[in-house]
Amino acid sequence: MNRFAGWLALFGLLAPLAGWNAEPGFTVRRAELFQHEDRSWGLDADIDYHFNETAVEAMQNGVPLTLVLRLRVKRARPWWWDETVISENHRRTIRYHPLARAYQLTAAESGVTENFATLRALLEELGRIRNLPVRAPRPFDSGDYHAALSVTLDIESLPLPLRPTAYLSPQWHLNSPWYRWSFAN
Amino acid sequence: MVIRKLRIRLPLSLVVITLFTAIVASLHLMSSATQSSPQLxxxxxxxxxINSVGSILLLTLVVVNVYGLLRQLARRAAGSHLTARMAFLFVLLSLAPASIVFYYSMQFLKQSIDSWxxxxxxxxxxxxxxLGRAAIDERMRTMLHQTEQAAAKLQxxxxxxxxxxxxxxRDELGEGEFTVFSRQGRIIAAGGSQLGFILPDLPDTGVLLRVKHGKSFIRLEPNPDGNLQIRAVVAIPSDDPLFLQAVFPVPLRISQLAxxxxxxYVHYKELGFLRSSLxxxxxxxxSLVLLLSLLAAIWVAFVSIRRIVAPVRRLAQGTRAVAEGRYGQRLVVRAKDELGFLVESFNTMTEKLAQASEEARLSRLEVERQRAYLETVLSNLSSGVLSFDKESRLLTANHAVDEILHVPAHDYLGLPLSRLKTDHPYLTETLERIERWLEKGTGNWExxxxxxxxxxxxxxxxxxxxxxxxxGDKxxxxxxxxxxxxxxxxQRQAAWSEVARRLAHEIKNPLTPIQLSAERLHHKLASxxxxxxxxxxxxxTRTIVHQVEALKAMVNAFAEYARSSTIQLRRVALAEIVEEVVALYPPQSGMSFEIDEEPSLPRISGDPLxxxxxxHNLIKNSQEALTPSTQGKMCFILRKTVDQGEAFVQLTVRDNGPGIPKEQADRIFEPYVTTKTKGTGLGxxxxxxxxxxxxxxxxVENGLRQGAGFIIRFPVPETDLGAEANGGNSGGKS
Incomplete structure (x- = not known):
């Protein structure tokens, strides 16, 4: 039984490694949280998106791709583990319209759609995040904060037949490393 | 052993039903999900x-079972071969059809997907x-033209x-939404049918770049409602160029159709793209369905085979125990089926076997006991008992045989009598008689x-x-x-005593009157x-008197012999008595003596007289046997001997006389058996x-070359054994 557990653990360790080993398709180049005058928070970020051929081919064949922007903010506490202040996911779906030969970007939360003639234009727009509203559950206490931002392709949103392949193939493990920064309030 | 302990004792049917329900439910859900059910x-x-983990768990169970079975096989455990054979058959039976179904299902699946x-x-x-594009393109060209015209007018x-x-x-065209904006994206003017829009959406920067270079822009695009719209952007030429954007909705019907x-088209393309993934x-x-079902089936097979084989295994173990002679084994009857009946019959059989073996043991013990008793009786018998088989070989001999015949008869068991005869020549005559009878005898013999x-x-x-x-076979x-x-x-002594008594009575009584009468005759007639x-x-008369006196002396001697003994025992040193007696015979008597005594002789219990x-009798006997011209010579040897655990003082007396003829040696101690001319014959x-x-x-001492020899032994009382030195005398010769 122990041997079996060992194999299982090894398998569990190796499975994500397959994804990490792949060249990261996305990179968060810059990210910043700022406070409006009304004390609400906004996010500015610059992200490079580089889809590989597999993803582009799938998209052009009608497979919608969903990207998840993950924002985590933690407050450092002495003698205690960090308190998670913000844990937000923003979903963006990219879809190709063959009739109009246009790429459509949809924000899942607001339902706002934008059309782009080229994928590059869409990705530029997608990568330029300006003043994205961040919902803080309560006003931030003073202290040191650690923030992290990453973007990842959501495999669970892919069509069902593609999922097992996507889980096993490094081609589909498109995600950026966590971009971390600290700020004080 | 660990695995056996871990096994939970649940009703098998319940486990199996639960397992199969879980598998079927999980598989059903998965297959439903595969058929694009949105919730699943x-x-x-x-x-x-979940199903993969389930498969791995089941695989582990199966592997553990197979491993256990292999170990049992290696140990040659009871029932392991039957289990292995049944398991192999079961796996083969379940694997073969499943594999065939799987193969053809795959083929069918591939072909049916390809056929789409x-x-x-x-x-x-x-x-x-x-076609749809063409239908809209026509309209788009018209729209672009109208927009360009409008831009010209606006200029x-x-x-x-x-x-x-x-x-x-807007009114002229009856539809559309128009916006004029600067290069920086600032809206100069707007007008149109849009009601909900507060801010008209502007094209992306790429579009503006194209238009700036004097190219008109027109594009079909889906609007947020899901319908199609046409967007046209045209530059209004001036010093500071402005742009006119016109957005026209595609007629609803066309939009819907398109x-x-x-x-x-998208769905079809997607399906085509996903063909291999699908x-x-x-x-x-x-595969998961097959794997799970097969593994579950194999595991259940193992469990059920174990249950089926359990009584067989117990039977095998029980049989092994019985073969090793352990009859106490009782098997537990768990089922009421044929195997249960078998186990019950086995129990009955072992019980009877145990009884039989116990009885056999008891009777063997009884036989042993009787044999031992018989042997005890035989060995305590004073009679010698010899038994022979039909080939005249010695079968048994009791202890008395050894004592009587002076042979270790036990060493000759299983051998013919001739061997005994060869080793002990003095028994030749006796054994020959027995042999003759054994060979030729037809009935009992005495x-x-x-x-x-x-x-x-x-x-x-x-x-x-x-x-x-x-x-009737011998x-x-x-x-x-x-x-x-x-x-x-x-018997002989008793007879002689009787003779002596009679003699004393019948002869001695008339002697006195005879003597008296003769003396009287002499007295009366002499004068x-x-x-x-x-x-x-x-x-x-002198002769009569002398002879009567001699007769009297003889009768008295006889009476002496016949008289019941009145000895008075005390501790005496035999050597001293020998020396005293020898001293009474001076050299003139014609006898010389030699005494050879061992120092520290124990005393004996005896009457010195x-x-x-x-x-005296021995010396006299020797004297009388001598021829008149011979000088008599006697030798007394005193030794302590031990024979069969008994201590004796042995006195050996030898002389230089004519000796005792061999045929008389046995009877020389009987009255009136004598070789001499003198003496009473009673000495x-x-x-x-x-x-x-x-x-x-x-x-009588045998084997002497000259003269006679007697060996006399007196027992040494046990109390004197420790104090041997007291009775001893310093040895010497006289």
Whole structure:
């Protein structure tokens, strides 16, 4: 039984490694949280998106791709583990319209759609995040904060037949490393 | 062992039903998810994971079972071969059809998925999309033209009038939404049918770049409602260029049709793209279904086979125990079926076997006991018992045989009598008689035999019986013999005592009157007779008196011999008595003596008077045997000997006389058995009588070249054994 557990653990360790080993398709180049005058928070970020051929081919064949922007903010506490202040996911779906030969970007939360003639234009727009509203559950206490931002392709949103392949193939493990920064309030 | 302990004792049927329900439910959910059920779609990955983990768990169970079975096989455990054979058969039976079904299902799946796609449908789809595009393109060209015209008109008008112009344009065209904006994206004027829009959406920067270079821009695009709209952007030439954007909705009907065509096209394209993934997914699902079912079936097979084989295994173990002689094994009857019946029958059988073996053991013990009893009786018997088989080989011999015949008869068991004869020549005559009878005898035989062994002459009374079985076949023979030497001697002595008593009574009584009468005759007649007659009378009466006195002496000696002994025992040193007696015979008597005594001789228990008598008789016997011209010479040797654990003082007496003829050696101690011309013939008889009264023995010493020899043994009382030195005398010769 122990041997079996060992194999299982090894398998569990190796499975994500397959994804990490792949060249990261996305990179968060810059990210910043700022406070409006009304004390609400906004996010500015610059992200490079580089889809590989597999993803582009799938998209052009009608497979919608969903990207998840993950924002985590933690407050450092002495003698205690960090308190998670913000844990937000923003979903963006990219879809190709063959009739109009246009790429459509949809924000899942607001339902706002934008059309782009080229994928590059869409990705530029997608990568330029300006003043994205961040919902803080309560006003931030003073202290040191650690923030992290990453973007990842959501495999669970892919069509069902593609999922097992996507889980096993490094081609589909498109995600950026966590971009971390600290700020004080 | 660990695995057996971990196994939970649940009803098998419950476990199996639960397991199968879980498997079927999980598989059903997964297969439903595969068929694009939206609710289950999100659970698909989880279900695949759960089923995979389930497969791994079941695989582990199966592997553990197989491993356990292999170990049992290696140990040659009871029932392991049956389990292995049944498991192999079961796996084969379940694997073969499942594999066939799996293979053809896969083939069918691949073919049916491939059959969805057709080049013609492919083309039709492309064409339909192209058709829709063409229908809209016509309209787009018109729209672009109208927009360009409007831009031209706007170029001439001042900017202030733009909103008004745009409204007019809108009214003129009857549809659309118009916006004028600067290069920086600032809206100069807007007009149109849009109601909900507060801010008209502007094209992306790429579009503006194109238009800036003087190219008009027109594009079909889906609007947020899901319908189609046409966007046209045209530059209004001036110093500071402005842009006119016109957004026209595509007529609803066309928009819907185009959307339907597009949706179908997209779906078809997606399916085509996912073709291989779809196959993989179906194959994965099917494989998982097969794997789970097979593994579950194999595991259940193992469990049930174990249950089926359990009684067989127990039976095998029980049989092994019985074979090793352990009959106490009782098997637990768990089932009421045929195997249960078998186990029950086995229990009954072992019980009966146990009873039988116990009885056999008891009877064997009984036989042993009786045999031991018989042997005890035989060994305590004073009679010698010899048994022979039909080949005349010695079968048994009791302890008395060894004592009587002076042979270790136990060493000759299983051997013919001739061997005994060869090793012990003195038994030759005796054994030959027995052999003759064994070979030729037809019935029982009785007879007296004697032999001269190491302890002298022995008289035997033999009784032989032939043994036959129920069919009259000879089995062997039994010979019983008794040592009657003492009995015969006693009989002889008793007879002699009777003779002596009679003699004393019948002869001695008339002797006195005879003597008296003769003396009276002499007394009365001597004076009256003449000298010559008186001398005759005197001589006759003297002769009568002398002879009567001699007769009296003889009768007295006889009476002495016959008289019951009145010995008075005390501790005496035999050597001293020998020296005293020898001292009474001076050299003039014609005898010389030699005494050889061992120092520290123990004392014996004896009557000195009687012992002196013994010595006198022996010396006299020797004297009388001598021829007148011979100088007598006697030798007394005193030694301490131990024979069969008994201590004796042994006195050996030898002389240089004519010796004792061999044929008389055995009877020399009987009265009136003598080789001499002188003496009463009672000397040695009295010697023997006295010695036997002292508990000792006397026998003639054999093998002397000259003269006679007697060996006399007196027992040493046990109390004197420790104090041997007290009775000792410093040895010497006289």
């Amino acid at each position: 779609g999100s659970m698909y990955s989880l279900l695949v994971l 796609f057709d080049v013609r449908i492919d083309q039709a789809m492309e064409d339909a999309l192209e 001439l008008a001042p900017i202030m009038e733009y909103p008004l112009r745009l409204t007019e344009l 959307s339907t065509v597009e949706a179908a 196959k993989h997914t179906f194959i994965l699902t099917l 007879g007296e035999m004697s032999f001269v062994g190491p302890s002298g002459r022995r008289e035997l009374y033999c009784h032989g019986t032939l043994l036959f079985n129920g069919n 089995l062997g023979a039994v010979v019983v013999f008794e040592d009657v030497t003492a009995l015969i001697l006693a 009256r007779l003449d000298e010559r007659d008186a001398e005759i009378l005197d001589r006759s 009687q012992l002196r008598q013994v010595l 040695l008889a009295i010697v023997k009588k006295i010695i036997e009264e002292h508990g000792g023995t006397i026998r």
